[in-house]
Amino acid sequence: MTIIEPAEVPRLADNVEQAAPGELAKLLEFRPGQSFAAVDAESTPGFSGDKADGRAAHDLDNAVLKDLQERLFANTKAGGLKRAFVLVLQGRDSSGKGGIVRHVAGAVSPHGVVTAAFGVPTEEEAAHHFLWRIYRKLPRFGTIAVFDRSHYEDILVPRVRGLTPPRVWQERYDVINEFEEGLAESGVDVIKVMLTISPEKQAERLRDRIVRIDKQWKHSRGDLEDRRDWDEYTEAFQDLLERTSTESAPWYVVPADRKWYSRWAVVRLLIDRLQDLDLQWPRGTFDPEVELALLEKSDPRRR
């Protein structure tokens, strides 16, 4: 009897230059003092190719991510590993958060991923501590949670809209830092992505929602109000990045005018964290010869 090794994970395309996952993380990590507004939303740091190349690279990376997630799940189930990941996606309206959720969730097994979108708090949510609804969506060990918006909304929106006294949202920087540090200490890593989009690209996408029959249901007057307050949000993002980019949970600023780029980059950031675990397939604790003999004996045609 031969123990069969799995097929090789597909190689990444090498017809374009692309930063390795770890290098990309360094390129995109927010550095204290860095200007959020100065990041070029059209740029493609760490990737030299065009849209077609980006998509091809993304497809290959998806297969890598799927394999890594399954190893994470397998080691949790059969090896007692207690690790999970939360991918937080923040960014202005139409910066492509939903599309990234779809691509990441579509790449891995659905039992290995849970997605959550955090909109305007419901009555029940608003009646709780602002982290209550976040806690409820934390991933099981062995899985990845993808958050379309997050607890960071509870700083951004109250601040820009003046919904609470400043003291209330100002206190939340520390509360969040401690929350995320506690998560990391218990095996749940938070990977935080701030998507950045240009005013021109946003206008194009919001216009689509007004004039395209299949997108009109997505249009919201509130998006136009947020766009009007562009600069106030820019300031709020800057402070957020400065105050909550920590060693255990740094922010990554990802240019998002080109959707193919932001999708590739986010998947690669996830791959980087998963590769750090260096997960091997857990070996069965059984004797394969014994199990094969039992399989033979269980044959219903031999009864």
Added chain:
Amino acid sequence: MTIIEPAEVPRLADNVEQAAPGELAKLLEFRPGQSFAAVDAESTPGFSGDKADGRAAHDLDNAVLKDLQERLFANTKAGGLKRAFVLVLQGRDSSGKGGIVRHVAGAVSPHGVVTAAFGVPTEEEAAHHFLWRIYRKLPRFGTIAVFDRSHYEDILVPRVRGLTPPRVWQERYDVINEFEEGLAESGVDVIKVMLTISPEKQAERLRDRIVRIDKQWKHSRGDLEDRRDWDEYTEAFQDLLERTSTESAPWYVVPADRKWYSRWAVVRLLIDRLQDLDLQWPRGTFDPEVELALLEKSDPRRR
């Protein structure tokens, strides 16, 4: 200003003969008196092509499913529609339930689908009515829930394993029929798929879990015990189909030796139900000219 129509939904491939969604549903629907054991697990009812054709057709259908699900979601959000779907997958070990979950969930937007796997009840689940854990996973209106096993386990396992007096699981046929009828009356359609696999194909797949490094973590001695009780399960499936295939929630028996076929068939069964709703894109309740003027005024570069 022109209102732009969405791109056409891709046409289905016509290089092979495939039953239309409605015809396929009729072909696969369990008929009273039909023998479950007699269904050829290798057959491909309603599809004349091979694996490559099946995959191509499946890819095209995925795009149709994605479009239909988004229309369902859009009509719920912007049109007040109150409809949802539960896809129930039952079948022996290694019949491919997990793969179908992955393919269906991967085809649509993750916010439009929720997946759940119902294994051996946890201590908390076992301390409740057997439908408690099912109710908790019912889909929001506008979405599809995909169940990897379901409330039907609470008839099958107690029966074959003798875990309860027969009266307990026998009563559940009626309880389940009433539960599903109630769901249908309140807008939640249950689509029930019984996958059927041959003993030969199951042996092949269970053997893989014993000898393949990347699959050993999936091996369970319990699967071999269930295989030994093949005929008892066949009887239990037969009675289940007879007793719970109802007008509002019929069972579909889907041959599953060829994974490409069962995936294609299940997606097509879902498409059939969604197409019945004849969902158009909900028109915006706003005046596009007014919104476009507001978009123009919201330009941060003009402040």
